[in-house]
Amino acid sequence: MENKIKELLLLNSVELFNTQISETSIQFQATRKDVKGDLTLVVFPFAKLMQTSPQLAGEKIGTFISEHSQELDSFEVINGFLNLSFSDSYWFNSFHAINANSTFGMAPQNSQPMIMVEYSSPNTNKPLHLGHLRNIFLGYSLAEIVKAAGHEVIKTQVINDRGIHICKSMLAWEKFSPLNSKGERETPANTGLKGDKLVGKYYVEFDKRFNAEANEIISQWGNGEFDGFSSAVVETYKKFQEALVGKEEKAQQAIQDKIKELAKNETTLLREAKDMLVKWEARDPQTYLLWTTMNNWVYAGFELTYQKMGVDFDKLYYESETYLLGKDVIVEGLRSGVFFKKDDGSVWIDLTAEGLDEKIVLRSDGTAVYITQDIGTAIDRFSDYPSLDGMVYTVGNEQDYHFKVLFLILHKLGYAWAKNCFHLSYGMVDLPSGKMKSREGTIVDADDLMEEVIEKATEITKERGHLEGMSENLRGELYAQIGMGGLKYYLLKVDPKKRMLFNPEESVDLTGNTGPFIQYAHARICSLLKKGKLENYELKNSFQLQAEEKELVKCLALYPTIIKDAAANYSPALLANYLYELVKQFSHFYQTIPILIEANEDAKVGRLLLCANVAKVIKSGLALLGIDAPEKM
RNA sequence: GGUCCGCUAGCUCAGCUGGAUAGAGCAACGCCCUUCUAAGGCGAAGGUCUCAGGUUCGAAUCCUGAGCGGAUCACCA
The missing domain is CATH 3.30.1360.70 (Arginyl tRNA synthetase N-terminal domain)
Structure with a gap:
């Protein structure tokens, strides 16, 4: 219109x-x-x-x-x-069109170019936490929304399965794991621990011992014991000590941190971890076996977590397989003048004209840095999927600069698709107590959190749910659907780019602007439809839309536009807020207008059909957010 | 210091091409379950849209500057 x-x-x-x-x-x-x-x-x-x-x-x-x-x-x-x-007939026709369309809101499948959406991309040395939850729900939902907007979508993640951090957990496990009666070190099987949790435990163990060793060295230096340290190190240390004099507290702290850094580099633990990395890169069989074993523990753990989250991937990229990529491209770019070489042999790109700095793309020893890999991986993906048209990277906003540089480099290298690369940058999740910090033990573990919200949902659903005739299994499933629905909605309703506060009490809340509120409306409608025995009813022309009904139709009619907007703006929050509006409108209607008890048969059927269409959109919309719509609750 | 991001009710957030009297939820107050699921509805209360300029018939929205908070600027990933 x-x-x-x-x-x-x-x-x-x-x-x-x-x-x-x-x-x-x-x-x-x-x-x-x-x-x-x-x-x-x-x-x-x-x-x-x-x-x-x-x-x-x-x-x-x-x-x-x-x-x-x-x-x-x-x-x-x-x-x-x-x-x-x-006119009334306009609204009636509009309702009729929505009713007749079983995939209402969805653009024709694969009518738009192929997009790859990357999300999650964890390290294999620690378990997933609250920050990952926002990332994963966001990425998954966006992928579904983009799909609904007609694109073919490849969901992917990069697994950071190599590097010094992985060696740290490996080393700690080898050195510090206690042996059981059979002489075995700890494994997920003999401890019952989830694989990612076990490996994470040893990463923490490493960090603890590593810090202790560094502190030991610092106190040695403080006592003037410098035996066994290179003169360069000793000199640097003394320079820092001198610099401390007369500085303000903040500046002193910065210098203390540098001293700590210096001492850390002198620990045997770090040296051993570095040795391990060298061995790994040389494909030393024993190291490789250890690496494979421990990573597999982590993958098994992650798999359980992903299952609980209800997310999946179409294609995995492992950093161990991609970390050497990109170097050829650098060489080529060097020839074409995109990059330049410094005297020490390192390769750089000059982005000062774009208001950025110079950025290194290859170390002086010829090895790749982070961005080199990302360049290589991006190019690789476009050759893996020849019809790929664009990519979305779901990564926290602390990497805004990195992606700006990455896209710019790809553009300068002449890749036309570079303009279709988008960094879905999301804000950090804060706790009421402030930032999550592993050192202070304020990390909210993903598994624990999910368990907690499901527990809370269980409690409340038992209290007021309509569970008669439901088997134990189905009940358990329902509790999980409600708990996870609440958690996902809580994380998705906020504009992705904004930093958000995670209030544990609010996150398990089931009233007001929450996932369960929306699920509840769906369950109510299902109950109506069941009682109304609506089957093969025709929408009659004599059905006159009341004001409340017209408002609902108006709201429903917006759905296709909302999907398009959400996809174009990379924002599941738009969809979440729309569903909330729709449900509020429905609740008002439900409370004002009689449905099953309506005497006029045509009006009753018309209203039931209207409800059915509201349920259709709720279910479809929630699915795009990765949230289930139970029929009873 | 440079760059980027944010700031809207006590709290958490909507408000996206500038448009009418700035909206929700939570918390606090009042009402509604012998009509279909009260995880609901209705009502009242709550605002200098951080501040100061500017553009415009019109600014929470655009521009400039300031304040506060955060991120980032590694031969780390």
């Missing part, structure tokens, strides 16, 4: 406004609730052109539209706003 009016105005622009107007000057908005009307046209831009008051201009436009459109019932001009009311 909006488009029809727009077209009408554009076609008759000269007659109405004495000049050809641009499409952007036609501004529509939803009509205020306290005013009669379904759609509002802002008149101000035209009043000037027509050299008359907004009031008269509005009336002239309104009259013109009503003369040329069957669907316009009436109009009214208030304060320069032209409020248009559509």
